Amino acid sequence: MSDKKIIKKLTNPYKITLYQNGDNKNIYYYFTWNKKSYRGSTGTYDLNDSINKMSEIFSDIKNGRREKGKVKITKFEDVVKQFLKYIRDHVGQRTFDDYQRGSKFLLQKFKGKDVQTLCKKLEYESYKTWRKEYYERYKDKRIRKYRRNGKLLKTKEFNHVGNVVINREIRLLVSILKYGKEYIELFKGIDIPSYDKRSKLPERRRDEILSEEECKKIIDHWMLKNPLYGHMINFLSNSGVRYPVNSRHNRASVFRRNEASTKGSKTILDTSFKTSFSPPFWS
Numbered sequence: 295m296s297d298k299k300i301i302k303k304l305t306n307p308y309k310i311t312l313y314q315n316g317d318n319k320n321i322y323y324y325f326t327w328n329k330k331s332y333r334g335s336t337g338t339y340d341l342n343d344s345i346n347k348m349s350e351i352f353s354d355i356k357n358g359r360r361e362k363g364k365v366k367i368t369k370f371e372d373v374v375k376q377f378l379k380y381i382r383d384h385v386g387q388r389t390f391d392d393y394q395r396g397s398k399f400l401l402q403k404f405k406g407k408d409v410q411t412l413c414k415k416l417e418y419e420s421y422k423t424w425r426k427e428y429y430e431r432y433k434d435k436r437i438r439k440y441r442r443n444g445k446l447l448k449t450k451e452f453n454h455v456g457n458v459v460i461n462r463e464i465r466l467l468v469s470i471l472k473y474g475k476e477y478i479e480l481f482k483g484i485d486i487p488s489y490d491k492r493s494k495l496p497e498r499r500r501d502e503i504l505s506e507e508e509c510k511k512i513i514d515h516w517m518l519k520n521p522l523y524g525h526m527i528n529f530l531s532n533s534g535v536r537y538p539v540n541s542r543h544n545r546a547s548v549f550r551r552n553e554a555s556t557k558g559s560k561t562i563l564d565t566s567f568k569t570s571f572s573p574p575f576w577s
Contacts, residue, residue: 298313336348367408368409370408373470373474400463409474418467421463426460467489472486504531
C-alpha cells in the first residue's frame with residue numbers, strides 16, 4: 295500500500311487531516327466525530343479548494359446529510375409519499391384531494407432530487423418561475439382530457455397558472471419539508487424557510503362583504519334560474535354560516551336562542567364553534 299502524505303491539519307471547522315495517498319494527487323480527508331471515523335475524497339487536487347470544501351463536508355456529516363463520507367440522499371418523492379400517507383388520516387377528503395393535486399406538480403418539478411437541497415428560498419422562486427411558464431413549456435397540457443361514460447371529453451384551454459394556485463403549492467412544499475424535519479429527522483440544525491407575505495405572489499381576491507344590493511341581485515338571479523339555489527344563498531346570507539365548513543356540522547347545538555342581539559324571540563345560528571382539527575403543517 296502506498297504511503298500517506300499529510301498535506302495539512304485543519305482546526306476550522308474541526309480537527310481534520312488532509313492528506314494524499316502515495317502518487318495520487320487527489321486530496322483526501324480524515325477525522326473523527328461522535329466516536330466515528332470519517333474519511334473520503336475532497337474531489338479536488340487543489341489545497342485551497344479542499345480546505346473550502348471541508349466546511350461543506352463537515353456540515354453535511356454533522357447534520358446527518360452524509361454517512362461515512364458519502365452523501366446521504368433522501369429523494370423528494372419518498373418524503374411526499376410518507377407525507378400523504380400521514381396526512382390522509384388528519385384532514386378531510388377535500389383537503390387531501392388538494393394536497394394530492396398540488397403534490398403532482400411538485401413531483402413533476404422536483405422528482406429525483408435530494409429533498410435536503412430544496413430547503414432554500416431560491417428553490418421557492420425557481421418553482422414560481424417554472425409554474426408561471428408551465429403551459430409554455432408543456433403545450434400538450436393546455437387541454438386536459440378525461441373519459442366519462444366511455445366518451446373522451448376535453449376541458450377548456452388553459453394558458454396560465456394563477457397566483458393563488460402557485461402560492462398554495464409552495465405552501466404545500468413548505469409543509470412537506472416541515473414534515474421531513476419533524477418526522478423523518480431531516481434538516482438537522484437547519485430552519486425551513488417560511489413562505490410569508492413578502493414572498494408570496496399577489497392574489498387578486500375580494501375580501502369585502504357583499505352589499506345588500508349586490509346580495510339581492512344574486513338572490514333574484516338564482517330565484518329565477520334555480521329557486522333552490524336562491525333559497526340556499528338567502529339562508530347563508532342571513533345566517534352567517536360558512537359553506538361548506540359549518541354546514542357539515544349538522545348539530546342541534548349549532549342553533550341557539552339569543553334574544554339580546556335580535557328583535558323579539560328569534561332563533562339565529564351560532565357559528566362560534568370550532569372544528570376538531572386544524573391541519574398541522576399547511577401554513
